[in-house]
Amino acid sequence: MTRVWYILAGSLFLSVSAAPALVPAAQPPGESQVAALLLPSPNVDALRALGPGVLPVLASLYERSDETRRTSIAWTLYSLGWRSEEAKRVLMRDVHTDDTNLRLQVQWALGRVSNDPDVVETLVDNMRNDGNPLFRDKAACALANDQIHLTEDQKLRLYQRLIDALSDERLQVREIALKALQIQTGQTKNFDPAGPLQAREAALQEWTRWLDTYRSHL
Amino acid sequence: MARHLPLAPLATGALAAVLTLAASPSTGAAEAPIPPAASSTLVTYSFDDDTLAAGPDTFAVFEKAKGRVHLSSAFRYSGYRSVEIRDVAGDGNFPELQGYFPLRDSGTLYAHFALLVADPGEQLNVALAGPEWFSMKKGGIAFWLQTRGGWLCQYSDSIPMRLIQVRPFAWYLVDLAYDVTAGTYDLAISEEGRSDPIVALKTQPNAFNEPGSPVDKFSFIGDNGHDTSNVDYFVDDIVLTVDRPIPMAPFVAPGRRKLFFDTWSDGLTSLSSKPSCLPAIDLADFGLGADAIEALKGDGLLPVLEDLIDGRPARISDRGSPASVRALQSVLLWKGGCGALLSGDADTALERFSKAKELLPGGTLFETSAVLSLAALGRWNEADVRLAGLHAAWKDDPRLPLLLATIGLARSDLDSAEQPLRASAARVADDPRLECALVALSKNLDLPLVDRVRARYPADWRSCLDAALLPEEYYHVLLARRSYSDAGRYAARMASRLASMNLPTAPWVEKIGDAAFLEKDYARALARYQESAGRGRPGAALMLKLSDVHHLLGDVEKERSYREAIYGSLHEERDHPPDRNLKEGTDADHP
Numbered sequence: 001m002t003r004v005w006y007i008l009a010g011s012l013f014l015s016v017s018a019a020p021a022l023v024p025a026a027q028p029p030g031e032s033q034v035a036a037l038l039l040p041s042p043n044v045d046a047l048r049a050l051g052p053g054v055l056p057v058l059a060s061l062y063e064r065s066d067e068t069r070r071t072s073i074a075w076t077l078y079s080l081g082w083r084s085e086e087a088k089r090v091l092m093r094d095v096h097t098d099d100t101n102l103r104l105q106v107q108w109a110l111g112r113v114s115n116d117p118d119v120v121e122t123l124v125d126n127m128r129n130d131g132n133p134l135f136r137d138k139a140a141c142a143l144a145n146d147q148i149h150l151t152e153d154q155k156l157r158l159y160q161r162l163i164d165a166l167s168d169e170r171l172q173v174r175e176i177a178l179k180a181l182q183i184q185t186g187q188t189k190n191f192d193p194a195g196p197l198q199a200r201e202a203a204l205q206e207w208t209r210w211l212d213t214y215r216s217h218l
Numbered sequence: 219m220a221r222h223l224p225l226a227p228l229a230t231g232a233l234a235a236v237l238t239l240a241a242s243p244s245t246g247a248a249e250a251p252i253p254p255a256a257s258s259t260l261v262t263y264s265f266d267d268d269t270l271a272a273g274p275d276t277f278a279v280f281e282k283a284k285g286r287v288h289l290s291s292a293f294r295y296s297g298y299r300s301v302e303i304r305d306v307a308g309d310g311n312f313p314e315l316q317g318y319f320p321l322r323d324s325g326t327l328y329a330h331f332a333l334l335v336a337d338p339g340e341q342l343n344v345a346l347a348g349p350e351w352f353s354m355k356k357g358g359i360a361f362w363l364q365t366r367g368g369w370l371c372q373y374s375d376s377i378p379m380r381l382i383q384v385r386p387f388a389w390y391l392v393d394l395a396y397d398v399t400a401g402t403y404d405l406a407i408s409e410e411g412r413s414d415p416i417v418a419l420k421t422q423p424n425a426f427n428e429p430g431s432p433v434d435k436f437s438f439i440g441d442n443g444h445d446t447s448n449v450d451y452f453v454d455d456i457v458l459t460v461d462r463p464i465p466m467a468p469f470v471a472p473g474r475r476k477l478f479f480d481t482w483s484d485g486l487t488s489l490s491s492k493p494s495c496l497p498a499i500d501l502a503d504f505g506l507g508a509d510a511i512e513a514l515k516g517d518g519l520l521p522v523l524e525d526l527i528d529g530r531p532a533r534i535s536d537r538g539s540p541a542s543v544r545a546l547q548s549v550l551l552w553k554g555g556c557g558a559l560l561s562g563d564a565d566t567a568l569e570r571f572s573k574a575k576e577l578l579p580g581g582t583l584f585e586t587s588a589v590l591s592l593a594a595l596g597r598w599n600e601a602d603v604r605l606a607g608l609h610a611a612w613k614d615d616p617r618l619p620l621l622l623a624t625i626g627l628a629r630s631d632l633d634s635a636e637q638p639l640r641a642s643a644a645r646v647a648d649d650p651r652l653e654c655a656l657v658a659l660s661k662n663l664d665l666p667l668v669d670r671v672r673a674r675y676p677a678d679w680r681s682c683l684d685a686a687l688l689p690e691e692y693y694h695v696l697l698a699r700r701s702y703s704d705a706g707r708y709a710a711r712m713a714s715r716l717a718s719m720n721l722p723t724a725p726w727v728e729k730i731g732d733a734a735f736l737e738k739d740y741a742r743a744l745a746r747y748q749e750s751a752g753r754g755r756p757g758a759a760l761m762l763k764l765s766d767v768h769h770l771l772g773d774v775e776k777e778r779s780y781r782e783a784i785y786g787s788l789h790e791e792r793d794h795p796p797d798r799n800l801k802e803g804t805d806a807d808h809p
Contacts, residue, residue: 152378185376186354186426210375217379 028053035061038069042076052082055113059086067099074105081112083149088114095122096130103135107142115149117157124161127180128173140176144183152218159184159214163207166191166200174200181207256463260319260327261436263456265289265788266297271778272785273473274762277317279786281794285313285440288791293452295332295389295410300454301788303342305440305447312447314439315788319458321349322398323432323511326461329361329394332454338368338384340449341441345425346396348432348508352442356428356508361396361403364442365449372405375423382407382416389454399515401429430512473781477766478759479735493564493590493628495556496617498527498583504552505580510545517542526550548577552584559587564594582611586621593628601625602687623698626691693729697736706733724753728760735763740770758784 029050034057037043037050047054055077062073074094077087091113094106107126110119126139147158162184165177174193182188189210191203263270263277270289272278279287284306294300303313329346343364350357354376362373369380370390384390389410396403401424407417424431436458441447467475498504501511501523514520517538525532526549534546555570568591575584586608592601605625612618689712696705709729716723731746744767751760765780778787789795 186358186428187376210377213375214377217377 029057031057031061034058038072038076042072042079044076044079047076048080052084054080055082055084056086059084059090062087062090067097067102070094071099071102071105074102074109078105078109078112078146081148083115084113088116088119092118092122095126098132100134104138107135107139108146111142111146111150112148115147115151115154117154120147120150120154120158120161124165127176128165128168128170133172136172137176140180144180156211156215156218159211163204163211166193166204166207255466255468257466258461258463259457259459260322260464260466261317261456261458263317264297265294265299265301265454270788271472271781272787273471273781274785275318275469275475276473277315277785277788279788280312280314280316281786282313283309283311285309285311286791286794287313287315287786287788288794289788290452290790293334293387293389295334295391295454297454300332300334300452301438302450302452302791303438303440304450305340305342307441307446307448310445312440312443312445314437315453316438317436317456319434319436320464320466321432321434322460323348323430324399327394327396327398327433328457328459328461329392329396329436330455330457331392333390333392334387334452334454335365335384336386336450336452337448338365338370338386341365341447342449342451343437343439343442344392345437346394346433347435347437349434349502350508351435352437354426356426356431356512358431359425360398360401360428360431360433361394362425363392370407372419372422373425375427376425385409396424396433398432399430401427401431428508428512430515431508471766471769472778473785477769478762479732479766492560492562493594493624494560495552495587495590496583496620496624499617503581503583504545504549505578505582505584506545507580510541513539514542514545519546522546523549526553529553544577548574548581548584551577552581552587555587555591559591559594562594564591567591568595582608586612586617590621590624590628593625598629605687619694619697622687622691623694625687626695627698629688629691697733700736702733702737706730706737709733722754724750727753728763731763735767740767743767744771 034047034050034054037046038061047058058073058077062070065073074091077084077091088110091106091110094102095110097103097106107123110123120143123139123143127136127143130136130139143158143162147154150158159181162177162181166174166181168174168177171193178188178191178193187210189203189206191207192199195203281287286302286304288302288304289299290302291299292302301315303315305312327346331344333344335342341364343362345352345359345363346361347353347359348357352359359373364371364373364378365384366378368383370382370384371378371380373379382390391408391410393406393408394403400421402421403424405417405419405422406415408415436456438453440449469475470477470480506514511520514523519538519542522532522534523546526546532550534543534550538546551570551574555567555574558564558570559567568588571584571588571591575581575588578584585604589601589604589608592598592604605621608621609618612621689708693705693708693712696702696708709726709732713723713726713730716726727746728750731743731750734740734743734746744764747760747764747767750756751764756764761780761784765777765784768774768776768780
């Protein structure tokens with residue numbers, strides 16, 4: 001039996017109060033213990049069992065690792081989905097890296113370790129301005145699916161940024177921004193990213209009106 | 219529903235479509251057809267009487283972890299009982315009361331229920347949804363209420379909107395009038411003891427502002443996936459009605475309007491030795507999703523589509539969106555292909571089905587029809603590979619046995635020359651050199667398995683696949699010819715052959731039971747079903763068959779036990795079963 005309600009976990013009703021609960025604090029794990037659990041591939045269940053004390057250790061290991069292991073740790077942080085200032089700090093250093101695997105994992109992980117405004121801003125910037133279309137696309141994916149700790153106000157700002165991106169000059173940016181909005185809201189408001197400018201502007205007005213309504217209900 | 223039962227395609231698609239037709243006699247129980255009665259009441263539960271049978275046509279109860287869904291007399295709006303839904307944070311699951319009713323894709327649906335929340339600070343969710351389950355798209359959630367931070371909110375136009383601050387332990391009466399076509403609803407909420415409604419909203423966009431979003435189920439849960447809710451709330455007096463009465467087939471057993479094999483029996487009448495198209499029972503057969511249907515509606519072309527499917531004269535103009543015109547053209551091609559196939563021109567039929575599939579790639583019925591054309595042409599290698607792909611896609615579709623039987627008949631017209639197919643099928647059962655076929659046959663046949671067989675037996679994977687498909691086709695041909703004894707004996711040989719190679723036998727043991735069931739030898743069917751269930755984790759279909767056979771044997775308790783193993787039950791807390799695990803093998807250790 002599939003738990004179809006679960007696909008709504010990333011929906012508009014998500015709020016800080018609904019963020020994954022932190023597990024009770026435990027004895028901080030040792031670095032060697034955590035490092036051992038990252039090999040040969042991360043044992044997320046075992047790391048989760050150690051509690052949030054693993055987060056600063058993972059961040060510390062991240063800072064001293066090569067790109068391959070940083071990629072693996074970023075994936076681990078993504079999988080844990082726990083907020084962590086240390087994790088956000090180290091991940092942000094690689095948010096513009098040219099290493100494809102590392103970049104993707106970092107972009108996906110950021111929203112799962114932090115709801116700081118600069119995370120969304122940076123991902124939006126990558127979505128709109130990165131020179132690599134793959135990185136732009138995956139930044140949009142992260143904005144669509146992985147901003148799991150946002151408050152309602154922060155959600156509103158995310159929607160604002162995505163709606164702004166519907167006016168981007170590049171077709172791909174308009175397409176991926178719309179996709180992110182559709183995943184977040186279930187709607188397109190008939191915005192056709194490849195449509196004529198006049199039609200796009202009309203649909204954009206629909207989105208703007210929707211955003212105003214959304215704001216009025218906060 | 220929050221959980222998608224394996225039989226969902228039956229419940230929401232095929233079976234729902236069949237239910238709208240005149241009811242046929244039940245396989246075993248009914249002696250004469252009972253015509254459906256028109257009714258405007260789809261659902262009514264006051265939770266006071268003893269007719270609360272869970273099932274595919276009523277409701278399901280999910281209590282997978284610590285959460286509970288119980289009948290309770292602690293609070294009730296009317297009568298002496300309500301349903302209490304209690305979630306437990308961090309237990310890895312959520313409790314749910316999920317109800318089913320005939321699909322409504324037009325008209326107005328009226329929903330009424332009473333709600334009392336012990337702690338409004340905890341989250342609960344109430345929804346009406348359609349064939350796309352609880353997703354954020356057309357056919358998904360149409361109406362959604364949620365408590366958050368002490369507020370009752372509606373989710374309209376993808377926006378959570380606060381409605382009222384909920385008082386603990388106060389009954390609220392919720393009345394909804396959902397205009398399916400417009401995709402809007404009127405919502406009124408009253409508080410017990412107050413005469414005026416405290417919420418009176420008109421023409422609200424549905425949850426995701428999707429006009430035409432159909433509905434066929436409702437759900438009451440705790441939180442929607444974060445596992446943070448400790449909500450405890452009560453629901454009473456659920457009533458769903460429609461503006462225009464619709465045919466409602468009678469219940470033939472608790473919780474269901476058809477037994478498992480009734481759908482199979484319904485399809486037998488159209489079976490012949492000459493391949494012909496299988497009936498369409500859902501627009502999804504043509505790859506038409508809710509968006510496409512809505513576009514057709516918007517273009518005023520839905521009646522044209524219905525005419526095409528039903529074989530009535532229809533003209534496709536070029537008015538309408540390109541997607542709508544493409545949809546009509548593909549169905550027209552399919553219909554033309556069916557005509558060609560029926561008249562013996564399988565080449566033309568195949569060409570038309572292929573073109574139809576190009577226009578609407580998601581239409582499984584186009585692929586099915588193409589496979590039937592290939593069978594008619596005797597192009598077995600191609601037919602087998604493509605049939606293997608359909609095998610997985612149509613796993614729960616009641617037309618799969620008909621497809622297999624039709625293809626089996628095409629291999630050899632049993633009316634005149636049964637021997638070739640019989641001999642080949644017998645060889646698979648007995649010839650030790652056909653190991654690859656048996657390996658393929660003993661698992662769930664799908665395209666990845668075909669790839670594995672191809673890798674393992676590169677020299678003769680085609681003949682292997684051909685041989686692997688033969689036994690099922692032969693078996694279904696025998697069933698279609700109502701040669702149930704022969705089918706049972708053949709299934710027994712297959713099971714024996716697989717057992718001698720230490721390969722899984724459960725599917726063929728189940729087939730022995732199916733043959734016995736159709737022979738109305740319910741005691742033997744029961745024994746084989748139990749044996750099959752004991753050899754692996756039984757699927758929902760087998761559990762339903764076990765429930766059916768117990769029903770026909772008059773064992774009320776075991777009928778209920780198996781049905782409730784799938785759909786749960788409504789009971790009072792003191793009657794909560796200690797374990798609802800499905801790992802039973804026999805009745806003795808079944809919950």
